[in-house]
Structures are given as structure tokens and as C-alpha cells.
Amino acid sequence: MCTPVFKRLVFTSLLLLSTSLWAEEHEVLMLDSDPAEPGRTNVFSPALLFIEPGDTVTFVPTDKGHNSAAKRGMLPEGVERWNSSIDERFSIEFTTEGVYGYLCVPHYELGMVGLVIVGDDLANLAEARKVRHAGAARKAFRQLFDELDAQLAERDGN
Ligand SMILES: [Cu+2]
Numbered sequence: 001m002c003t004p005v006f007k008r009l010v011f012t013s014l015l016l017l018s019t020s021l022w023a024e025e026h027e028v029l030m031l032d033s034d035p036a037e038p039g040r041t042n043v044f045s046p047a048l049l050f051i052e053p054g055d056t057v058t059f060v061p062t063d064k065g066h067n068s069a070a071k072r073g074m075l076p077e078g079v080e081r082w083n084s085s086i087d088e089r090f091s092i093e094f095t096t097e098g099v100y101g102y103l104c105v106p107h108y109e110l111g112m113v114g115l116v117i118v119g120d121d122l123a124n125l126a127e128a129r130k131v132r133h134a135g136a137a138r139k140a141f142r143q144l145f146d147e148l149d150a151q152l153a154e155r156d157g158n
Pocket residue numbers: 042065066067104105106107112
């Protein structure tokens with residue numbers, strides 16, 4: 001009864017099942033002010049997020065007037081940009097490993113930006129880091145890359 005085709009079917013369904021069981025869902029809140037640092041306004045929380053390929057991230061419009069849009073030049077090769085509507089609860093599945101930079105369109109120049117780090121292959125890290133930014137986004141991305149460097153160093157050190 002265990003024909004090769006049957007075996008393959010069983011294997012494929014187990015594979016699909018395990019993928020959906022292992023894939024995690026994450027939330028990034030879009031906020032008027034940072035709960036950890038109340039003086040900081042217009043933030044994604046967490047602004048630096050580490051996930052695995054196949055995981056889903058939902059951008060939650062906790063406060064009004066924000067959106068999530070991928071930043072040109074800050075995506076792995078071949079990945080399409082996203083641009084959600086203002087106040088939209090927006091989910092996106094990340095299947096390609098790499099560094100993803102994004103921003104809130106109304107508050108980009110005020111520094112409302114974020115990074116999603118997918119998996120371990122960060123081949124586009126150097127390129128993403130080179131992208132130029134306007135206003136407070138420059139400092140905000142620099143801080144996120146510094147934090148990323150620190151986390152990666154810690155990961156490599158252990
Ligand atoms: Cu915003």
C-alpha cells in the first residue's frame with residue numbers, strides 16, 4: 001500500500017503542516033509615542049525585529065495616522081516593495097532572507113522607520129546600509145543598524 005507516490009504525498013503534507021506550525025506571527029505596533037521612551041514620538045514597536053523565513057508580520061494601527069512602506073534599496077534582491085494604506089492593519093509574509101528597511105510615509109522625515117531581519121543570510125546588509133535618508137530618518141536608521149551590529153556580534157560571539 002505504501003507506493004512511492006503515496007509516500008511522497010504523506011511527506012509533502014507533513015512538510016506543509018510543519019511549515020505552517022513553525023511559521024510564527026509577529027506584530028509591529030504603529031504608535032504616536034514610544035512606551036519605553038515617552039519623549040520619542042512616531043515609532044514602530046519593535047523597530048528592530050528578527051524573524052525566520054515564512055514568518056508573518058502584522059503592522060497594527062494602534063494609533064491613527066501611520067502606515068508601513070518598504071524603503072527603496074533596502075530589500076533583498078527580487079523582493080517587491082509594499083506600501084500599506086494609512087490606518088490599515090497590514091500583514092506580510094517574509095519568505096526571502098535578508099534585511100528589510102521600511103518607513104511610515106507621513107513620519108519618515110521625523111524618524112519613523114524600522115528594520116525586519118529575516119533569517120541569517122544578510123547578503124543585502126551593506127547595500128541597505130548605504131541608502132541615504134532625509135531628516136531624522138538618517139539618525140533613526142543609523143541607530144537601528146548599530147543595534148543590529150551589536151546583536152549580530154553577540155550572536156557570533158556565542
Ligand atoms: Cu507614522
